[in-house]
Amino acid sequence: MSARTTKIKTSLITLLLIILQACGGGSSGGTGSAGGTYTPSNNNQSTNDANQNEQDNQAAFVNALAEANCEQEALPDITGEQNYIIRNITASYYREEDGVTELVDSEPVARIYNAYVRDDFLEIPGEDFLGIWEGEIEVFDEQATVYVSMNSHYSFSGFYLDDTLLKGGENCQTVIPLILPRGVHTFKAEYYSEYFSTGFIVNFTDQHPISSSDASEQLGTISTSNSKVFAVSGYEADTNDGVITVSLPESADDIILVLSTYDPVVWQIENTSGATLTAVLVTSTNKFSEVDVDSGTPVFYLDDLDYVSSDEAASELENIEQLTGFPVSYYNYEYNLVDLDIAPSNNSLDTEIIGRKVIVLNNYVLIAEDIQSAESHETDQQLATYFSLNKSTVLTSMEWTGSLTVNYPDSSSSNSSILRPHLFVIQIYSGTNLPGVLIDEITTDVFSEERYELDNKVVNRFTLEAEQLFDLPAGEYWISIQEERSENIGFYWILDGVIDDGDSGAGGSFRSSPNSLFWASTSSFHTARSAPAGNLLIRGIERY
Incomplete structure (x- = not known):
């Protein structure tokens, strides 16, 4: 007490x-x-x-x-x-x-x-x-x-x-x-x-809660092939009376409305446009929310589909898709819910990066005695590594290593051990068997995060992070990372495996210079798709 x-x-x-x-x-x-x-x-x-x-x-x-x-x-x-x-x-x-x-x-x-x-x-x-x-x-x-x-x-x-x-x-x-x-x-x-x-x-x-599987079965008997799913989610109401008014848009398609909160609220559905509302599915972690909707519209209270935070929105959308049988066309999340007009301007699927954190490529080995390196300069040899995306993905971070034969001191500092950032050119090419068309690139300074000694060389670990480095649709790609100041520094991109012994890799290709028209495999024993590739870790957000 x-x-x-x-x-x-x-x-x-x-x-x-x-x-x-x-x-x-x-x-x-x-x-x-x-x-x-x-x-x-x-x-x-x-x-x-x-x-x-x-x-x-x-x-x-x-x-x-x-x-x-x-x-x-x-x-x-x-x-x-x-x-x-x-x-x-x-x-x-x-x-x-x-x-x-x-x-x-x-x-x-x-x-x-x-x-x-x-x-x-x-x-x-x-x-x-x-x-x-x-x-x-x-x-x-x-x-x-x-x-x-x-x-x-x-x-x-x-x-x-x-x-x-x-x-x-x-x-x-x-x-x-x-x-x-x-x-x-x-x-x-x-x-x-x-x-x-x-x-x-x-x-x-006065509605008994049912399982998602039971709701899905019942929904399958009343939904049509031209249905669209609209989903609204939030933690709690931020209104004076706990009522959240959701106004439906005009729609040539039938609408399935999914409403999810942590604390219960009162949902008031306005349908002045006369859209066909097939059903309302409602859930709250703390039971129960109320739904005020035109009589005759089926309302399913779900007892096993809990609210999730915005960080887990992708899993919620996937659960909804599995439940309804249709992908979510509209999604809006607010921690503190207020009245909402469903419209393209506030569709989080269009205005925000909503998805699952994934590792896009992982060839990364920090230090190993048997790793062989290859140059990748802006005006000299260029290396590229293969990766593929099953869904549209935003690349958010990259980590790679490079061995430097020349220190690059910061001229503005009296301490010669303080290094300036390295200027990298990162390019994305389309292509299946070899790099093809250049589709996007960025040029950016990247600091060395850590330095190691390896075979009388200084190995540097580089990390690049941003909310969005590249936004790519599903497909097959090759990525190239080059040090722009080739006349001042010897930059090497370490490969995952020794080229000469025939070991296969994640997919590696090179050409003699960026001006060359011909790409080749990094291994004489394998095609480029299975040849050793750059020592590289790429993370991203796979869009829902």
Whole structure:
């Protein structure tokens, strides 16, 4: 039990008196947890003894909230439409400070939600915020099954139905299944923050979660061959009410919409363009998000497709493609979600590098006695190494070694051991068997990261990194790295293997000078594609 628990127990009396008076002196709730599915009895009796001392009642109430059960129970199946409404929700906001609880404001609200930082809401510091929401659930048929998801952070919270505490506790994140008979039922949700930022949401849903495989099977029966998948992902809502409005664009293709978050939100789908929305697939790591969409649109709540961070977007997109059977055409990720109009201008697939980190080529050996080197100068012999890409890839880093016969001191420094960077020309050629057409090149300074002694030579390790060195589509390529200042320095590009003994390699080619029209294999024993190649490590991001 945290120190905050004591504070709540000793200072909440004033708050509870206000609540009791507002309720006409009635009890503020029971102290038991139903455990599992809750089915109310016909008699709506308080679990508090009316003859108890008022202060004892309140102490029991706070103890019940702090020590209540918040464990997730098994969820009963829901079949068919559940005919109920949530109505008449009133929110009351309190400041609890120095043992004094003060009602700051009260208002009707559409849903149970609160999230802010420091004192951005009613000038109540986050750690002093107390919120109580009260409302009604009316069931019109003989019975309705409803899931109540409650999520809170750094806090105590509880959910009551018909004056009975069902679930509650510290940092409570749970889904409460309710089986309700016809009639009107009252509920109350309480949230006592212990942190400078608040975070509390209670959603009501009547959709049973299903597995991705089951959703995929059902989706296959309703989707068409001209479907497009739009995906929106984020950590949490950054709106006043936790509602994220997603506006669909005009589309000649059918749309499958996938919505993913870490914390639950309320998704509101606007389709003023009249696009055909085949289905909505929704998931949240903390269950459940709500979806407000036109009736008749299937909504699948997934229980095994969790939110992932932006760094893992490629894996999320691949999971979605496997689930829906279609590649993702539109993707937008924001940590703090706000209202979104789906449009080409905010399609992250077009505006950002989204993909999986990969090793494109790895011939790299730092030092070995049997490595042979070959010159690669701007005006002299040129070497090239083969690599291939299965998907469009952005090359982000390269590492290679070179042996230098001449030190290259920095003329601006009195210390001759300080070396200037080396000026390299890096070129990419297309080609399968030999280098063909030059398609891109960069010229850049690269410092030597480390220096070693090998066979009376100084071996340097060079590393070049950038957000984007080359952006290449899928295909076959050859890369050449040359030292531009050939008249001042003897640069050697070390090869992976000894050329003379017939060992094969990753693919190496050379020509006598960059002006020569003819490329040849680095080995007389092998074709260029299997000949020894440059000692080179290339990393990149393979686009989704």
